[in-house]
Amino acid sequence: MTKTLQFARFRDLALLPAIVVLMIVGALVDPVFLSADNLTNVLQQRTELSLLVLGQALVLISGKIDLSLESTIGLAPALALGLIIPASAHGLGVELPEWTAIPLCLLIGVVIGAFNGFLILKLQLSAFIVTLGMLTVLRGLQIGFTEGQNLFEVPLSFTYLGSARWFGLPASVLICLVAFAIGIVALAYFRQGRSIYAIGGNAEAARAAGIRTERVLWTVLIIASLLAALAGLLMTGRLGSVGPAQGQGMIFTVFAAAVIGGVSLDHGKGTLFGALTGVLALGLIENILTLGGVSPHWIQAIYGAIILIALLLARFTSGKAQD
Amino acid sequence: MTAVQATGVTKRYGSTVALDDVGITVEYGESHALVGRNGAGKSTLVSILTGLNRADAGSVTFDDEPAPALADRDAWRRRVACVYQKSTIIPALTVAENLFINRQSLERRSLISWKSLHAKASEVLASFGVDVDPARPAADLTVEQRQLVEIARALSFGARFIILDEPTAQLDGPAIERLFERMRGLQSSGVTFLFISHHLQEIFEICQTVTVFRDARHVLTSPVSSLSTDELVAAMTGDAAGLRVGHTRPSLPADAPVVLSVSGLRSEAFFGVDLSIRAGEVVGVAGSASSGKVELGEAVVGLRKATSGTVHVGQTAVRSGSVPDALKAGIGFVPEDRHKEGLVPTLGVGENATLPIMDRLGRFGAISPTRRRAVAERMINDLSIKTSGPDQPVSGLSGGNQQKVVMARALSSDPSVLVLTDPTAGVDVRSKESLLDVVDQVAAEGTAVLVISDELDDLRPCDRVLVMFHGEVTASFPRGWTDGELVAAIEGVSAEQGADE
Numbered sequence: 001m002t003k004t005l006q007f008a009r010f011r012d013l014a015l016l017p018a019i020v021v022l023m024i025v026g027a028l029v030d031p032v033f034l035s036a037d038n039l040t041n042v043l044q045q046r047t048e049l050s051l052l053v054l055g056q057a058l059v060l061i062s063g064k065i066d067l068s069l070e071s072t073i074g075l076a077p078a079l080a081l082g083l084i085i086p087a088s089a090h091g092l093g094v095e096l097p098e099w100t101a102i103p104l105c106l107l108i109g110v111v112i113g114a115f116n117g118f119l120i121l122k123l124q125l126s127a128f129i130v131t132l133g134m135l136t137v138l139r140g141l142q143i144g145f146t147e148g149q150n151l152f153e154v155p156l157s158f159t160y161l162g163s164a165r166w167f168g169l170p171a172s173v174l175i176c177l178v179a180f181a182i183g184i185v186a187l188a189y190f191r192q193g194r195s196i197y198a199i200g201g202n203a204e205a206a207r208a209a210g211i212r213t214e215r216v217l218w219t220v221l222i223i224a225s226l227l228a229a230l231a232g233l234l235m236t237g238r239l240g241s242v243g244p245a246q247g248q249g250m251i252f253t254v255f256a257a258a259v260i261g262g263v264s265l266d267h268g269k270g271t272l273f274g275a276l277t278g279v280l281a282l283g284l285i286e287n288i289l290t291l292g293g294v295s296p297h298w299i300q301a302i303y304g305a306i307i308l309i310a311l312l313l314a315r316f317t318s319g320k321a322q323d
Numbered sequence: 324m325t326a327v328q329a330t331g332v333t334k335r336y337g338s339t340v341a342l343d344d345v346g347i348t349v350e351y352g353e354s355h356a357l358v359g360r361n362g363a364g365k366s367t368l369v370s371i372l373t374g375l376n377r378a379d380a381g382s383v384t385f386d387d388e389p390a391p392a393l394a395d396r397d398a399w400r401r402r403v404a405c406v407y408q409k410s411t412i413i414p415a416l417t418v419a420e421n422l423f424i425n426r427q428s429l430e431r432r433s434l435i436s437w438k439s440l441h442a443k444a445s446e447v448l449a450s451f452g453v454d455v456d457p458a459r460p461a462a463d464l465t466v467e468q469r470q471l472v473e474i475a476r477a478l479s480f481g482a483r484f485i486i487l488d489e490p491t492a493q494l495d496g497p498a499i500e501r502l503f504e505r506m507r508g509l510q511s512s513g514v515t516f517l518f519i520s521h522h523l524q525e526i527f528e529i530c531q532t533v534t535v536f537r538d539a540r541h542v543l544t545s546p547v548s549s550l551s552t553d554e555l556v557a558a559m560t561g562d563a564a565g566l567r568v569g570h571t572r573p574s575l576p577a578d579a580p581v582v583l584s585v586s587g588l589r590s591e592a593f594f595g596v597d598l599s600i601r602a603g604e605v606v607g608v609a610g611s612a613s614s615g616k617v618e619l620g621e622a623v624v625g626l627r628k629a630t631s632g633t634v635h636v637g638q639t640a641v642r643s644g645s646v647p648d649a650l651k652a653g654i655g656f657v658p659e660d661r662h663k664e665g666l667v668p669t670l671g672v673g674e675n676a677t678l679p680i681m682d683r684l685g686r687f688g689a690i691s692p693t694r695r696r697a698v699a700e701r702m703i704n705d706l707s708i709k710t711s712g713p714d715q716p717v718s719g720l721s722g723g724n725q726q727k728v729v730m731a732r733a734l735s736s737d738p739s740v741l742v743l744t745d746p747t748a749g750v751d752v753r754s755k756e757s758l759l760d761v762v763d764q765v766a767a768e769g770t771a772v773l774v775i776s777d778e779l780d781d782l783r784p785c786d787r788v789l790v791m792f793h794g795e796v797t798a799s800f801p802r803g804w805t806d807g808e809l810v811a812a813i814e815g816v817s818a819e820q821g822a823d824e
Contacts, residue, residue, distance in 0.1 A: 191681035191688045198678055201667035208626060208664040209678035209732060210650040268669040 055224030109229025162237015404477025655738030673699030673713025723754025
């Protein structure tokens with residue numbers, strides 16, 4: 001078909017060769033790299049990040065931005081736990097029944113997303129500033145009511161999803177795969193998914209074509225927050241507790257993975273599959289650096305460099321100036 | 324000596340010729356009108372005369388000296404200034420800073436002295452008789468004051484040749500009079516104007532010479548006093564004004580039911596409009612940019628909320644301000660600006676064309692790519708859209724083909740009412756012809772069509788044309804109108820005629 005189409009497909013799959021190269025390099029650096037244990041580990045450590053990237057990619061494609069996801073990933077499980085554990089364990093003293101913890105955690109995510117949507121869509125505030133504010137407020141709330149403490153008394157039901165193994169794989173990895181599969185299909189073959197691209201590409205034209213833009217955007221913001229809450233649940237299960245800094249600083253990695261995966265900050269462009277390959281590539285790079293004995297003190301600098309290189313590549317392959 | 328002279332100027336954009344060997348000579352101290360219908364090449368000439376664009380061929384002189392190099396912006400600013408329709412004032416800055424933008428530090432000191440900047444600004448404003456406080460943010464200014472500040476800024480650079488690009492479009496009557504008063508004053512002190520306007524009576528009022536462009540060519544230059552309105556209109560529209568001789572649509576059956584009825588519709592831009600269109604009927608609404616015609620169309624299709632009044636399709640009332648409702652009621656439309664509301668540049672031809680009917684391409688919200696492709700290919704075929712296929716991003720199409728995609732989108736829902744706003748804006752003649760053919764075709768199939776435009780060619784297929792002026796329908800012409808009488812009514816020269824509805 002057309003060259004542009006081929007190019008778009010290519011952009012989607014651009015990272016696959018890079019991932020193959022990374023696998024080879026990894027194997028050369030340390031034979032342990034290719035072991036099932038190590039690779040499963042890499043995957044599991046990236047599940048939370050990948051859910052945030054999934055949410056952020058949806059938001060970016062629709063033309064908005066949500067920085068507060070990195071605080072939701074901490075506050076949602078922390079607040080849900082706070083509502084069920086006793087005050088002696090830094091809870092709020094409400095002591096709701098244990099089974100409510102997971103629904104509460106997800107509900108908190110929905111509420112945060114809905115509130116973001118209210119500020120951005122109804123009051124028409126800038127998404128960047130609103131979610132930057134929310135990032136700080138949500139983190140502050142968590143530190144406030146936990147008094148900066150770890151929440152250790154996590155019921156088994158709450159840690160299950162983050163620590164269980166299904167069919168020989170961590171449950172969280174399977175959950176992520178399912179979430180991405182649903183997202184990829186929805187964005188490619190469903191009206192609601194295509195609406196997100198239309199709105200991101202030109203919101204006014206989407207409205208003129210009969211798309212209820214506000215409703216779609218609100219839904220996207222809620223889904224992103226819900227995914228962040230789910231990521232928080234999985235992270236809590238994996239680590240066995242909720243720390244006051246759970247998720248802090250993650251948003252930068254989220255953007256790095258999304259951008260490397262070809263999700264454009266220019267709105268309306270990119271795919272979830274691309275975003276997923278971005279997460280994997282970053283995960284492999286970090287794993288190889290660790291196995292290769294690179295000091296963890298240098299990893300941050302290398303991440304930053306990778307983001308810049310990816311931006312450069314995007315700039316020169318698309319040939320378009322970036323805003 | 325002449326203030327400005329352009330000779331043999333040709334400018335091409337890709338395959339379109341924007342200016343074809345044109346010339347213009349503006350004498351010292353005159354007000355020279357430049358007129359022409361959309362696409363005549365006026366704005367291209369302005370961009371060349373102001374040094375924003377380089378002509379492919381031809382030369383420009385100021386005061387009989389060759390124009391400065393394109394890169395020497397200061398030299399251009401000393402010779403010519405243009406007050407665009409779109410304001411170049413920065414609202415967040417003060418009037419004084421706008422006046423001296425990028426030369427704030429007077430006397431070439433590195434620090435800005437706000438005190439002397441304001442003093443200098445007061446001086447400049449006073450010398451041109453502009454009564455505006457220089458310390459106020461420019462956002463507070465009225466449209467009229469903003470224009471005056473722009474003119475004052477232009478003059479303060481030393482330019483004595485000023486281009487006014489449709490300066491009256493956003494002004495009311497008294498403000499236009501005050502602008503003309505000021506122009507006459509400046510003219511007597513040696514300032515030369517090139518005046519662009521769609522309002523012909525203004526040209527007769529303020530200008531001494533008029534140059535007419537049509538289809539990228541120079542048609543005539545003549546003293547205003549030796550031209551009649553009719554002759555000017557004839558020069559603008561040309562002899563072979565029509566694309567084709569006649570539109571061969573069968574006449575409307577007497578019992579054709581009313582499909583679209585608009586009653587007492589009102590918003591900020593138009594007042595109490597009544598309108599009904601029968602199945603198979605094509606009705607045009609003409610009017611200038613400030614007539615409220617575009618806003619009327621937007622209110623009918625749900626892009627704009629009406630303050631009162633109703634829109635019915637058949638017996639169904641359409642909720643005001645809701646595009647999904649209008650779509651459901653059977654209204655399809657081509658919006659005014661395809662780049663703004665017509666197309667999603669990142670998506671393909673097929674997807675753009677089927678956006679309103681995504682729910683019909685599969686069950687439970689799923690979209691079957693094969694079905695979308697089939698629908699899209701039929702549309703591409705029907706409208707003869709030149710594209711490599713349904714997946715080609717619309718951003719890669721020519722203007723005419725992009726407009727056809729917008730038309731395809733409007734038709735995708737098989738509407739019983741089709742509203743077209745400026746359907747042939749900025750498209751080439753061939754595309755124009757096929758877009759207008761579509762109008763005939765869908766009307767013959769029983770669709771009620773509303774064409775909103777001031778392009779005469781768009782209005783030719785209409786069974787009748789309503790003219791709006793300042794938010795009200797002031798005239799109605801049955802088929803068989805002449806260009807002259809319609810343009811006269813649009814310009815408000817003689818709005819009393821033809822009120823036969």
